[in-house]
Structures are given as structure tokens and as C-alpha cells.
């Protein structure tokens with residue numbers, strides 16, 4: 507996969523920044539200057555580039571890294587967050603709720619509609635749907651053969667009518683045939699693209715008419731990344747016309763302008779659903795801004811760094827909860843539950859503990875104890891989930907009888923339940939002690955609570 511042609515240099519920039527030995531301020535300024543050059547070369551809008559880099563710089567100089575994080579690492583985290591924002595935040599949904607489902611592809615001539623129709627068919631086939639392809643391109647005689655061949659190569663039913671001239675009639679008849687004869691449940695309609703750059707109005711006018719008549723469930727606009735930041739106007743008009751439609755960016759493999767096209771589309775508020783980076787039918791993927799930015803910045807090296815930040819954020823949450831417990835002097839099994847969940851979310855306990863200096867609620871544990879606790883965490887979560895609200899808020903009411911019921915409900919044993927209650931009692935004791943020594947939160951980690 508080579509989505510990143512024009513932005514490849516960013517990775518090197520990150521690596522050398524992390525290793526840099528000059529003053530932090532100077533390194534940030536150098537980084538920003540280089541980044542601006544790279545982004546402008548990748549055809550990002552100049553104004554966007556300056557706003558974007560200013561945001562990074564302001565935050566980098568203003569915000570302090572949390573304890574345990576190097577300043578330079580913190581800077582990369584800021585860059586990462588801003589990039590994710592620039593490239594659209596969350597991943598688009600691609601699951602289909604309603605079946606049969608009709609997708610109509612529109613786009614400028616040569617943008618990659620027909621190829622993308624095949625790619626989508628293969629993508630949905632692999633997800634277990636039964637796609638069918640329809641060509642409504644009555645302008646180019648070769649269009650029929652092109653999609654027919656694509657369908658053949660991946661075993662997807664195809665419909666077209668060389669003698670007909672009305673795309674609406676072809677689409678309607680094709681849908682009926684594909685659904686009835688082939689039991690297709692995802693109908694992909696390819697359309698003819700007849701207009702070059704700069705005639706968005708005409709393209710959209712036609713799309714409007716076609717989609718009114720065909721009434722697809724989804725309209726997908728195919729944009730060739732060669733148009734770079736010019737994608738802005740096209741995407742904006744498309745988005746105004748159909749806010750529920752989304753966009754596929756193609757040919758990211760062939761041009762250095764991909765970053766420009768993607769950021770331009772994101773700036774309009776339109777959603778990018780897929781990106782394509784090759785002529786083969788496999789060369790399509792759901793657009794995931796986080797993954798994309800991860801690749802851009804060199805995720806291999808960044809992964810542990812990002813994990814560390816995730817752990818830190820989580821540990822700050824935990825810290826807040828502990829603070830509340832200490833101030834109120836109260837701890838319930840709900841608090842224990844949240845604590846266990848945090849640990850589970852963050853993955854292997856050892857890693858988490860290594861990453862966070864003085865993780866507040868976890869004592870220093872030996873390897874053996876850590877192994878034990880991972881299985882235990884799962885068990886204890888199940889146990890707590892089998893309790894009633896009353897029991898959660900007031901565990902002292904849990905007698906032998908209740909213990910047996912909880913153990914049954916959670917597939918554990920009474921001694922497991924007892925152990926959890928003991929753990930809870932120890933915590934309660936600790937919190938009480940801490941309340942007396944308020945302000946010495948870090949002690950909590952050092953007291954060596956036994957699990």
C-alpha cells in the first residue's frame with residue numbers, strides 16, 4: 507500500500523525530531539517549517555497548511571507534557587492528534603443495514619468509477635454480501651465490456667443493455683433481474699462520466715436527475731486524487747446536494763497530490779468512505795484517518811508511544827476516581843469494576859505498569875502475580891457483572907448464600923467471590939488510611955497491596 511507518496515517525508519521528519527538534540531523551541535520551529543514545505547508540495551491548500559501548523563506550534567509551546575512523557579514525545583502526540591483532525595477524525599461506517607441496498611457511483615470522466623464498482627463488489631462480497639453490478643454507461647461502447655469483464659473476474663453477476671439508451675430504465679431493470687435471478691442484495695450502479703474538471707455543476711445536475719429516478723440508498727462520488735486540492739469545490743457542492751452521500755478517493759498510488767485531495771474533501775464536511783491506491787480490484791480500503799495518520803507518521807515506531815498516551819489518559823481517569831474516593835472516603839464495587847475495566851482495556855498489565863510511573867492504584871507486583879491477575883481481572887469483572895445494584899453499593903450484605911448465587915451466575919467459585927470481596931476490603935482499608943494522609947496519593951501504589 508502506498509497511500510502516502512507526497513507525504514512520505516513526514517515520517518523522516520518525525521524520526522529526526524525525536525532524536526534531535528537542539529533546543530526544543532528551535533526543533534519545533536524547524537519541524538514546522540519542514541512540515542509546511544512537505545504539505546504544500548503535497549498540494550494541500552496553503553491557508554490550510556498555515557492554520558494547521560500554527561495550531562501545532564501554539565499547542566506545542568503552550569501545553570506541558572504529563573509526568574513520565576518526554577517533551578519531544580508529547581510534541582509528536584500533538585502532531586498526531588492534529589493530523590487525525592485534518593484527515594477527518596473517526597472512521598466511516600461501512601456496514602449495510604437495509605437489504606437489498608443500492609449504491610450509485612458518480613464522478614468525473616476517468617476518475618475510476620468502473621474500476622471502483624468492481625472493487626466495491628469484491629469488498630462487499632468478502633464481507634458476505636451478494637453484490638451485483640450494473641452499467642448504465644450508454645455513451646462508451648467499451649464501458650459495457652469493461653464492467654462485464656470485471657464482474658467475470660471476481661464472480662459477480664452483471665447486468666447491462668447495449669441496445670438501450672436510458673440509464674434509468676437500465677438501472678431499474680437491472681436491479682429487478684439481479685435481485686430476482688441472482689439473489690443479489692447489494693446493487694452497484696456504475697454511471698457514465700462525461701465531464702472534465704471544472705464542470706461540477708453539470709456533473710451534479712446529472713447526478714441529481716439520475717439519483718431521483720433510480721433512488722439509490724447511497725450515492726458515492728469518486729474523486730481522482732490527481733485533482734489535488736481542487737477536490738474542494740467538487741466535494742463541497744456534492745456535500746451540499748447530498749449530505750448523506752460519501753466519497754471515494756482513487757489513484758492515491760499514482761500522485762503526490764493525495765494528501766491535498768483528502769484534506770480538501772475533509773474540509774468540506776463530506777465523508778471519505780474508501781480510498782483506492784492501485785488498479786487491482788483488491789486495492790481499496792475503508793478510510794480510517796487514525797490508521798492513515800499512523801502510517802503517515804510511521805506507526806511502527808509510534809505504536810508504543812500512542813499506547814503510552816492512551817494508558818496515561820486512562821490512568822488520569824483512574825487517578826480522578828481515586829481522588830474522589832479519597833475525598834469522600836467511600837469506595838464501592840462499582841469503583842473496583844471501573845478500575846478492572848481500565849486495566850483490561852489497556853492490555854497486558856505488565857506493559858501498562860511499565861509505561862506509567864507510579865500507576866496509582868496498582869501495587870508493585872512480581873511477574874507471577876501479574877500473570878495471575880490478568881486471569882483474575884476477567885473473573886472478577888464477570889463476578890461484579892453478576893451482582894445486583896444493591897450488592898455493588900453495599901458489599902457487606904453479601905453472605906454465603908448470595909456468594910453461591912453470584913458464583914453460579916458468573917461461572918466462578920465461591921472462593922473467587924470471597925477473594926474479590928477481600929480485595930475490596932483491602933482497598934477500602936487503604937482508602938481510609940489514605941484519607942488520613944491526604945495528598946500522599948502516590949503511596950497507594952507503593953504499599954504493596956496483595957492480590
Ligand SMILES: Nc1nc2c(ncn2[C@@H]2O[C@H](COP(=O)(O)OP(=O)(O)OP(=O)(O)O)[C@@H](O)[C@H]2O)c(=O)[nH]1
Nearest residue numbers: 615616617618619620621699756757782783784785
Ligand atoms: N493507479 C490507479 N489507477 C486506477 C485506480 N482506479 C482506477 N484506475 C485506472 O484509471 C483508469 C480509469 O478508470 P475507470 O474505472 O475506467 O474510470 P471511469 O470513471 O469509469 O471512467 P469513465 O467511465 O470513462 O468516466 C483505468 O485505467 C483504471 O485502471 C487507482 O486507484 N489507481
Ligand SMILES: [Mg+2]
Nearest residue numbers: 619620643649
Ligand atoms: Mg466507467
